Amino acid sequence: MKVLLIRVSSLGDVVQTFPAVTDLQRHRPALTLHWCVEEAYVPLLGLHPAISEVVPFALRRWRRTLLRQDTWREMAALRRRLAAQQYDAVVDSQGLLKSLAIAKMARGPIYGFGPRTVREPFVARFYDHTFEFPPDVHRIWHYRGLAARAFGYAPDEAIDYGLRKPARPGWIEAPRYVVLLHSTARSEKLWSEANWIEAGRWLASRGIVCVLPWGNDEERARAERLAKFIPDAQVAPQLRVDEAGALLAHATAVVGVDTGLMHLAVAFEVPVVGIYVATRPLHHGPLGRGPTAFRGGMGEAPTAAEVLDALGEVAELG
Numbered sequence: 001m002k003v004l005l006i007r008v009s010s011l012g013d014v015v016q017t018f019p020a021v022t023d024l025q026r027h028r029p030a031l032t033l034h035w036c037v038e039e040a041y042v043p044l045l046g047l048h049p050a051i052s053e054v055v056p057f058a059l060r061r062w063r064r065t066l067l068r069q070d071t072w073r074e075m076a077a078l079r080r081r082l083a084a085q086q087y088d089a090v091v092d093s094q095g096l097l098k099s100l101a102i103a104k105m106a107r108g109p110i111y112g113f114g115p116r117t118v119r120e121p122f123v124a125r126f127y128d129h130t131f132e133f134p135p136d137v138h139r140i141w142h143y144r145g146l147a148a149r150a151f152g153y154a155p156d157e158a159i160d161y162g163l164r165k166p167a168r169p170g171w172i173e174a175p176r177y178v179v180l181l182h183s184t185a186r187s188e189k190l191w192s193e194a195n196w197i198e199a200g201r202w203l204a205s206r207g208i209v210c211v212l213p214w215g216n217d218e219e220r221a222r223a224e225r226l227a228k229f230i231p232d233a234q235v236a237p238q239l240r241v242d243e244a245g246a247l248l249a250h251a252t253a254v255v256g257v258d259t260g261l262m263h264l265a266v267a268f269e270v271p272v273v274g275i276y277v278a279t280r281p282l283h284h285g286p287l288g289r290g291p292t293a294f295r296g297g298m299g300e301a302p303t304a305a306e307v308l309d310a311l312g313e314v315a316e317l318g
Helices: 011-027 039-045 069-083 097-105 121-126 139-151 193-204 217-229 241-249 260-267 304-314
Strands: 002-006 032-038 051-057 089-092 110-113 129-131 177-181 209-212 253-257 272-276 292-296
Touching: 002 011, 002 097, 011 032, 011 039, 011 139, 011 260, 032 039, 039 051, 039 241, 051 069, 069 097, 089 097, 089 139, 097 110, 097 121, 110 121, 110 139, 129 139, 177 193, 177 260, 193 209, 193 217, 193 304, 209 217, 241 260, 253 260, 253 304, 260 272, 272 304, 292 304
Parallel strands: 002 032, 002 089, 032 051, 089 110, 110 129, 177 209, 177 253, 253 272, 272 292
Antiparallel strands: none
């Protein structure tokens, strides 16, 4: 059986789809799985052994270059690549117009969420098979449930992301370090810099190096500001998503706002504390086999003391 999985973005949702892939690997071991994903996340998919082929999707880049001929050639090549395969199932776990467009390029019956579960309800009418799920459960259970019902098995209670652990980054010399994920694409999800500094100073007082990743100029400026006030803090170099995964996978602990990298840390089973300011932990909280905790909630930013208390619950910091 050959299956196309469509989950192109965002990073957090891509990561939280991995347990469904692990389920498929266990319950349908003969299945050949292709995954269509935004090109920035292609290296990350290489860390899961059950994925046979990755189909890059570059909508974020194409939107900026629609007047260029090579953009249209790339889109035509994607259409030809998908049409050349005969899939036994096309599973759209994204539920948006852009993912539906990809599903329609492929040849095979389309499985997806029903109109009460899917992100954009009108797309459900174009699926061949739909499934509904309760709204007040974590997104991971939606993704795992979709795969399970499409292929006729019951998922296990244990959540296994199934990722291979990458090698420790060579540029990290500190034997113990905590990654502070201070950045997110949505400004309302940010935690105050004063809180980050308070937490970072507490960690530094215990001999733990704080590492500050960034992804754009604004985030780099924030990382550099924080590093000025946190003793021995280290601003990371610019990292691809798989390189960021290597940093997270070897951390003593990770503290982060609700962002994709925080969920990637959960996938590597390191101790994680999630900070919630503008989203609901019920749907987006850190969830996995490793030690996790969260503080805050919708409109309820936690204090630094509360976050450090949570960190003490999940990690041995001395």
